Amino acid sequence: MRFDIITIFPELIHGYLREGVLGRGQAKGLIQVHTWNPRDFSDNAYRRVDDRPFGGGPGMLMMAPPLLAAIAAARAANPGAPVLYLSPQGQRLQQSAVQDFAGVEGLILLAGRYEGIDERVLAEVDAEWSIGDYVLAGGELPALVLMEAVARQLPGLLGHADSAAEDSFADAGLLDCPHYTRPEVVGGKKVPEVLLSGDHARIRRWRLQQSLGRTAERRPDVLAQRVLSAQEQQLLEDYRRQDGE
Numbered sequence: 001m002r003f004d005i006i007t008i009f010p011e012l013i014h015g016y017l018r019e020g021v022l023g024r025g026q027a028k029g030l031i032q033v034h035t036w037n038p039r040d041f042s043d044n045a046y047r048r049v050d051d052r053p054f055g056g057g058p059g060m061l062m063m064a065p066p067l068l069a070a071i072a073a074a075r076a077a078n079p080g081a082p083v084l085y086l087s088p089q090g091q092r093l094q095q096s097a098v099q100d101f102a103g104v105e106g107l108i109l110l111a112g113r114y115e116g117i118d119e120r121v122l123a124e125v126d127a128e129w130s131i132g133d134y135v136l137a138g139g140e141l142p143a144l145v146l147m148e149a150v151a152r153q154l155p156g157l158l159g160h161a162d163s164a165a166e167d168s169f170a171d172a173g174l175l176d177c178p179h180y181t182r183p184e185v186v187g188g189k190k191v192p193e194v195l196l197s198g199d200h201a202r203i204r205r206w207r208l209q210q211s212l213g214r215t216a217e218r219r220p221d222v223l224a225q226r227v228l229s230a231q232e233q234q235l236l237e238d239y240r241r242q243d244g245e
């Protein structure tokens with residue numbers, strides 16, 4: 001899968017890509033990431049990409065011509081890829097959308113800076129996405145968040161260790177269950193004995209029950225989006241009964 005990111009801070013992107021799951025994904029050839037800097041498409045000697053807003057107001061805006069030229073270059077290199085604009089005005093990125101994006105050949109991500117971009121650039125944008133209701137100085141972190149969330153879904157990207165974590169229900173629309181590792185006793189608190197039992201069916205059931213219970217307690221809105229099987233409903237009832245005790 002190919003990602004093309006339009007940004008005036010390409011090093012912010014490449015620096016993060018050197019480590020972790022995205023770095024490994026690139027090394028494995030499962031993802032290709034290219035950045036396009038609007039400054040390289042600026043027609044003035046100072047590589048200027050920003051200018052003052054018409055109508056006045058604080059700060060500067062990103063000019064349309066360098067962004068449109070960078071988008072055109074990215075489209076030529078990543079044909080058919082949708083152009084996504086990361087902004088606070090976008091629709092909320094959820095795991096369901098992440099899974100949909102994992103199915104496409106490529107994505108072009110537009111990272112805004114300054115106070116935003118000239119509205120006429122949006123004629124070349126297919127969709128606007130937000131990673132949450134908060135304001136950042138630039139769209140690079142949201143672009144990295146989207147890219148990592150999507151890349152994790154690509155088959156073969158996560159190593160064995162991570163794929164074991166894939167069993168967690170987080171990707172199945174539930175909150176994750178509690179996790180424990182050595183030492184067995186921490187601050188007088190022991191590891192739940194089920195996890196030491198070696199009974200993998202029981203362990204999986206316990207983990208599912210914990211995910212269901214935590215989702216019900218902390219994010220009933222998330223639980224509401226999931227149809228529960230009869231077994232899951234029973235596990236949740238037992239969980240609530242134990243909590244009630």
Ligand SMILES: CN1CCN(c2ccccc2CNc2ccc(C(N)=O)cn2)CC1
Pocket residue numbers: 086087088111112113114115116117129130131132133134135136137138139142
């Ligand atoms: C001070 N201004 C800086 C620029 N910004 C802006 C405006 C338009 C587009 C991109 C940005 C970049 N910022 C982002 C981007 C995304 C998100 C998100 N939630 O996904 C939050 N912030 C508006 C505010």
